[in-house]
Amino acid sequence: xxPQFNAKAVTTRARTFASxxxxxxxxxxxxxxxxxxxxxxxxxxxxxxxxxxxxxxxLSGEDASAITDQLNTDGVSYKLASNGTTILVPKDQxxxxxxxxxxxxxxxxxxxxxxxxxxxDKQGITATDFQQNVAYQRALxxxxxxxxxxxxxxxxxxVQLAIPEPSVxxxxxxxxxxxxxxxxxxxxxxxxxxxxxxxxxxAGSVPNMSPDDVxxxxxxxxxxxxxxxxxxxxxxxxxxxxxxxxxxxSRMNQSxxxxxxxxxxxxxxxxxxxxxxxxxxxxxxxxxYSQTTPTPPPLSEANVTEQYNGNGxxxxxxxxxxxxxxxxSPSGNGSYLRQQATVNNAVNTSxxxxxxxxxxxxxxxxAVVLNQKTAGSLSPAVASQLVSSALGLxxxxxxxxxxxxxxxxxxxxxxxxxxxxxxxxxxxTASYLSLAKQVGLALLVIIAVIIFLRRRKKxxxxxxxxxxxxxxxxxxxxxxxxxxxxxxxxxLALAQEADLxxxxxxxxxxxxxxxxxxxxxxxxQGWLAERK
Numbered sequence: 001x002x003p004q005f006n007a008k009a010v011t012t013r014a015r016t017f018a019s020x021x022x023x024x025x026x027x028x029x030x031x032x033x034x035x036x037x038x039x040x041x042x043x044x045x046x047x048x049x050x051x052x053x054x055x056x057x058x059l060s061g062e063d064a065s066a067i068t069d070q071l072n073t074d075g076v077s078y079k080l081a082s083n084g085t086t087i088l089v090p091k092d093q094x095x096x097x098x099x100x101x102x103x104x105x106x107x108x109x110x111x112x113x114x115x116x117x118x119x120x121d122k123q124g125i126t127a128t129d130f131q132q133n134v135a136y137q138r139a140l141x142x143x144x145x146x147x148x149x150x151x152x153x154x155x156x157x158x159v160q161l162a163i164p165e166p167s168v169x170x171x172x173x174x175x176x177x178x179x180x181x182x183x184x185x186x187x188x189x190x191x192x193x194x195x196x197x198x199x200x201x202x203a204g205s206v207p208n209m210s211p212d213d214v215x216x217x218x219x220x221x222x223x224x225x226x227x228x229x230x231x232x233x234x235x236x237x238x239x240x241x242x243x244x245x246x247x248x249x250s251r252m253n254q255s256x257x258x259x260x261x262x263x264x265x266x267x268x269x270x271x272x273x274x275x276x277x278x279x280x281x282x283x284x285x286x287x288x289y290s291q292t293t294p295t296p297p298p299l300s301e302a303n304v305t306e307q308y309n310g311n312g313x314x315x316x317x318x319x320x321x322x323x324x325x326x327x328x329s330p331s332g333n334g335s336y337l338r339q340q341a342t343v344n345n346a347v348n349t350s351x352x353x354x355x356x357x358x359x360x361x362x363x364x365x366x367a368v369v370l371n372q373k374t375a376g377s378l379s380p381a382v383a384s385q386l387v388s389s390a391l392g393l394x395x396x397x398x399x400x401x402x403x404x405x406x407x408x409x410x411x412x413x414x415x416x417x418x419x420x421x422x423x424x425x426x427x428x429t430a431s432y433l434s435l436a437k438q439v440g441l442a443l444l445v446i447i448a449v450i451i452f453l454r455r456r457k458k459x460x461x462x463x464x465x466x467x468x469x470x471x472x473x474x475x476x477x478x479x480x481x482x483x484x485x486x487x488x489x490x491x492l493a494l495a496q497e498a499d500l501x502x503x504x505x506x507x508x509x510x511x512x513x514x515x516x517x518x519x520x521x522x523x524x525q526g527w528l529a530e531r532k
Contacts, residue, residue, distance in 0.1 A: 050077075050090035050091065050092070051090065051091040052079055052088040052089070052090065052091070053088065053089065053090070053091040053094050054081075054086055054087070054088055055067070055078070055087045055088065055089045055094055055097060055098065056086070056087050057082065057085065057086040057087075059084075059085050059086070059087065060085075061084070063106070064080070064084055064085065064087060066106055067087055067101060067106050068080075068087065070100070070101060070104055070106060071087075071089070071097065074097070074100060076089055076090075076093055076097060077089070077090065083185070083186075085155070133165070137161050137163060140161060140205065140206070141158075141159045141160065141161050142159075143205075144157075144159040144161075144180075144201075144202055144205055145157040145158060145159045147201065148180070148182065148198060148201075151194070151198075153184055153185050153188035153190065154182055154183070154184060154185070154188075155183045155184065155185050156182075156183035157180065157181070157182050157183070158180070158181040159178060159179070159180050159181075159202065160178065160179045160180075160181075161176065161177075161178050161206060162176060162177045162178070162179075163176040163206065164176065173208075175208060175209065175210065175213055176206050176207075176208060176209045176213065177209070177213045177214070177215075178202050178203070178206065178209065178213065178214045178215070179214075179215045179217075180198060180202060180214065180215065180216045180217070181217055181218075181219070182198075182216065182217070182218050182219070182224075183218070183219045184218055184219065190218075190224060192240055192243070195216055195224045195225045196211070196225070198214075198216055198225070199211040199214040199216060199225050202214045241277070241279045244277070244279075244359065245275060245277050248275055248277065248359075249273045249274065249275050252273040252275065252364075252366075252391055253271045253272065253273050255390055255391070256271040256273070256366070256368070256387050256390050256391065257269055257271050259386055259387075259390050260368070260370070260383065260386070260387075263376075263378050264370055264371060264374045264375055264376070264378060265374050267413075268370065268371035268373075268374040268375075268408070269368065269369070269370050269371065270368070270369045271366065271367070271368050271387075272366070272367045273364060273365075273366050273391070274364070274365045274366075274367075275361060275363070275364045276361070276362045276363040276364070277359050277360065277361055277362065278358070278359070278360045278361075278362050279358040279359060280358065281355070281356075281358060282355070282356035283353065283354070283355050283356075284353070284354045284355075284356070285351070285352070285353045285354075286350075286351070286352045286353075286354070287349070287350070287351050287352075288349075288350045288352075290347070290348040290350070297345075297346065298343045298344055298345050298346070299344045299345065299346050300342075300343075300344040301341070301342065301343045301344070302341070302342040303339070303340070303341045303342075304338075304339070304340040304341075304342075305337075305338070305339045305340075306336070306337070306338035306339075307335075307336065307337045307338075308335060308336035308337075309335045309336075361397075362397065363397055363398045363399060364391060364393060364399045365399065365400050365401070365402075366387055366391065366393070366399075366400070366401040366402070367401075367402050367404075368383060368384075368387055368401065368402065368403040368404070369403075369404050369405075369406055370383060370403065370404070370405045370406070371405075371406075371407070371408045372405050372406055372407040372408070373407065373408070375405045380403040380404065380405060381403075383403040384401050384403045387401050387403065388401055
């Protein structure tokens with residue numbers, strides 16, 4: 001067989017194989033092949049991507065712009081991460097690009113962190129005590145800054161420590177202080193708990209430092225936590241106490257409304273609690289003595305007795321003479337007696353030290369308004385008892401509750417409800433119209449597809465019938481009977497099932513001439529004989 005014949009045979013088989021599929025099956029095969037090609041392309045694209053590694057991190061906008069300009073000049077691909085503060089480059093180009101950027105004067109911390117304890121590794125044997133203390137404070141400040149930067153919302157942190165040196169010539173000890181400057185991410189606000197966490201974290205890292213001696217500020221200059229007892233600290237404490245009081249009152253309001261709403265219904269009661277809380281630190285020390293028995297046995301007892309007895313005269317003389325002349329003293333007897341007893345009894349002693357937590361309730365007043373339409377049988381007295389029980393009011397400390405039953409003004413609520421209902425109705429109408437448009441468009445597409453398929457099917461049937469008729473008119477009846485051994489009706493059915501084109505028929509005739517030359521010659525002789 002020649003190569004030309006093999007190509008024709010392959011083409012014939014391919015056409016025969018393709019003709020056995022319907023139009024829908026051909027479309028599915030084409031889509032599947034395209035999907036495989038796209039999947040292979042995506043996998044190849046994914047595995048061909050380089051491994052990205054941070055070149056520099058924690059950069060400012062100016063530094064990032066300068067570095068990206070240099071990378072564009074060098075023709076190095078890069079990516080931005082962490083809101084543009086980190087630059088990523090292919091891993092195999094990190095070292096080379098850092099050297100080029102260093103030569104261009106564009107350097108920065110490779111990991112975006114401050115130097116910490118690594119500073120102590122650079123100390124030489126000739127470092128003085130002053131240099132060692134300064135290096136220690138710098139290392140401690142850097143470690144604290146790195147720790148604070150690990151918190152969410154903190155882009156950069158600077159910690160300044162003031163640690164006084166101890167002196168043996170002074171009895172007064174200066175306490176260390178710290179100042180913290182935070183650069184927060186856009187839209188980030190630190191809560192009071194987070195600020196307190198920062199102050200305690202810094203104070204806990206420095207010996208003898210109190211959290212009150214730590215000052216925290218943000219990049220805008222706003223004081224987040226004041227040091228000492230200045231105006232800033234007082235304002236900060238007042239803000240915290242106000243927020244805690246407001247939170248307590250809101251919680252009490254919700255508790256009372258939950259009780260009343262079960263009786264009068266939702267949105268039919270309004271409660272306002274005003275509380276006075278004491279946030280002063282209080283330390284109370286109590287010492288008490290008690291005795292277990294009326295006459296307890298003594299722990300210790302000591303008795304002292306002194307006694308003196310004497311008689312005779314005492315010698316004496318005249319004052320002012322050179323040699324005193326003794327004078328006779330009156331005679332008599334003298335005595336002295338002293339007795340002392342010390343008894344230490346056993347007495348129970350109790351010492352209690354109590355530190356009161358800030359936030360103690362000193363007084364609460366409650367105002368309650370009930371809707372007259374829904375109050376029903378709930379009288380103000382019963383409502384007052386419910387409120388008192390729900391809040392645990394104490395009249396001894398001045399707590400008071402006032403309950404009123406009044407008609408509520410629902411004009412604004414009704415107007416808002418009407419507007420919401422109109423908006424909901426308009427949205428439903430719009431959704432229905434949109435759904436109708438989509439359904440109508442889908443129906444039009446389906447109808448168009450059905451009409452197209454019907455017309456195409458009809459056209460294909462007409463072409464097939466015309467082709468079959470032309471094929472049947474070109475081939476003699478004896479040829480078909482001789483080769484297939486079937487009748488005219490079966491020949492027509494076979495031609496309809498095969499759905500062969502004119503080119504395929506010519507290929508089959510050529511193949512028959514090549515494969516069965518004797519049979520073709522005999523058939524042609526028969527045709528010629530019949531024509532004669």
